[in-house]
Amino acid sequence: LAYCKSLPKAELHAHLNGSVSVRAIEKLIELRKRSEPDYKADDRVLSTAKAQDKIRTLADAFLMFPLIQALTQTSEAVTLATVEVISEFNDDNVKYLELRTTPRENTVTSMSKVDYIEAVLAGIARCSERLPIIVRLLLSIDRRQEVADASETVDLAIEFAKSKNARVVGVELSGDPKFDGRKFLPLFQKAREHGLKIALHLAESCDWMEELSEMLALPPDRIGHGTLLHNDPVHTAVIRENSIPLEICLTSNFICQTTKTFKDSHLDFWFSRKHPVCLCTDDQGVFDTYLSKEFEIASETFNLTKQDLFDTSLCGLRCGFAPKEELYAIERIWALFAKEHA
Ligand code: 5GP
Known part of the structure; x- marks a missing residue:
C-alpha cells in the first residue's frame, strides 16, 4: 500500500456527493445545525461502515445518495463538501482530479443550478x-431527468466551459441504469460540438442493454464502469477501434455485486488487451474506499508489478479531459516520481 500511496494518481470518476466521507458528513451536519439547531440527520449517513453494512446492490447504493444530497442544499454546504472531498483526494496523493456532479436547484433554500455549479467551482x-492538485469538473445528467432539465445542464456546461477558468471540461451520464439514456444523445452531440468531452456510464448492470449500440455509436470519450461490455464482441470491437478508455471502480462493482469477486472484474479483460483503463473510486464516501486502495486491490488481484501500477496511473492521467497541453505539463510529476524511484 505504501507504494500505491506514494504514486502520483489521477482520479477521473468521482461523484461529488458520493465521495463525501463520514468526517465531512459530520461537518455538513454541523453547518446545517447552525441555521436549524434541531436538525437530525438520518442515522444511515453516519454509519462508519455504510457500504459494507447497508449496500448489497446498485439499488441499495442509490438509496444512499439522496441522504447525502439532503446535506448539500445550500451554496455554503456544496462548497464545504467540495473542499472536503478535494482535500481527501489530495491527502491520497491524487494530482489530477475530475469531479462530476449533477447540478441541482432547491426552491426551499433558493439555490439555483447556477448557484450550485458556482458553489462547486468556489x-x-x-x-x-493551497493544495498541489489540479481539479476539473464534469456536469452530470441523471438518467431519471427530463430532457429539458438535462438540456439546461448541457447549456450551463457550455457556458461555464467558456468562462470561469475553463474548469468545466465535460458532461457525463449517470444515475439509475434502469432508465434509458438514448433520449439524451442529441444533447451529448451538442456538448461535443461545443468542445466538451463526454463520459457515459454504460452496461454497469443488466439494465438497458439494448441502448448500448446507439450509445457507443456516439462514441463517448470515456466509459464509466462498462462492467458487462466485454461479453459482446461487437461492442468490444467498437470500444477497441475507437480506443475508448474505461473507468473501472473495483470496490464499487464488488460491493454492488455487479462483479462477483475482484478476480471476475472486467479489468483483467481490458488489461490483457493493453486497452486504456483508469482505476477510479466512484463514490469513495459511500463505498468507504480511496484511490490508493483501488490500486492495491488491483495489484493483489492481478499480480501487478510496480511498473504496471505506475503505467496504469499514468494512463489515467492521459485519459483526462483537460486540454492535452495541460495534461502534458502535469505529466512532469510522474516523470519526477519515475526518476526518484528508478
Ligand atoms: P452527485 O451527482 O449528487 O454529486 O453524486 C451522486 C449521484 O451520482 C447519484 O445520485 C447518481 O446519479 C450518480 N452516481 C453515483 N454513483 C453512481 C454509480 O455507481 N452508477 C451510476 N449510474 N450513477 C452513480
Whole structure:
C-alpha cells in the first residue's frame, strides 16, 4: 500500500456527493445545525461502515445518495463538501482530479443550478490556491431527468466551459441504469460540438442493454464502469477501434455485486488487451474506499508489478479531459516520481 500511496494518481470518476466521507458528513451536519439547531440527520449517513453494512446492490447504493444530497442544499454546504472531498483526494496523493456532479436547484433554500455549479467551482478555487492538485469538473445528467432539465445542464456546461477558468471540461451520464439514456444523445452531440468531452456510464448492470449500440455509436470519450461490455464482441470491437478508455471502480462493482469477486472484474479483460483503463473510486464516501486502495486491490488481484501500477496511473492521467497541453505539463510529476524511484 505504501507504494500505491506514494504514486502520483489521477482520479477521473468521482461523484461529488458520493465521495463525501463520514468526517465531512459530520461537518455538513454541523453547518446545517447552525441555521436549524434541531436538525437530525438520518442515522444511515453516519454509519462508519455504510457500504459494507447497508449496500448489497446498485439499488441499495442509490438509496444512499439522496441522504447525502439532503446535506448539500445550500451554496455554503456544496462548497464545504467540495473542499472536503478535494482535500481527501489530495491527502491520497491524487494530482489530477475530475469531479462530476449533477447540478441541482432547491426552491426551499433558493439555490439555483447556477448557484450550485458556482458553489462547486468556489470549492475548487479555494483548494487550487493551497493544495498541489489540479481539479476539473464534469456536469452530470441523471438518467431519471427530463430532457429539458438535462438540456439546461448541457447549456450551463457550455457556458461555464467558456468562462470561469475553463474548469468545466465535460458532461457525463449517470444515475439509475434502469432508465434509458438514448433520449439524451442529441444533447451529448451538442456538448461535443461545443468542445466538451463526454463520459457515459454504460452496461454497469443488466439494465438497458439494448441502448448500448446507439450509445457507443456516439462514441463517448470515456466509459464509466462498462462492467458487462466485454461479453459482446461487437461492442468490444467498437470500444477497441475507437480506443475508448474505461473507468473501472473495483470496490464499487464488488460491493454492488455487479462483479462477483475482484478476480471476475472486467479489468483483467481490458488489461490483457493493453486497452486504456483508469482505476477510479466512484463514490469513495459511500463505498468507504480511496484511490490508493483501488490500486492495491488491483495489484493483489492481478499480480501487478510496480511498473504496471505506475503505467496504469499514468494512463489515467492521459485519459483526462483537460486540454492535452495541460495534461502534458502535469505529466512532469510522474516523470519526477519515475526518476526518484528508478
Ligand atoms: P452527485 O451527482 O449528487 O454529486 O453524486 C451522486 C449521484 O451520482 C447519484 O445520485 C447518481 O446519479 C450518480 N452516481 C453515483 N454513483 C453512481 C454509480 O455507481 N452508477 C451510476 N449510474 N450513477 C452513480
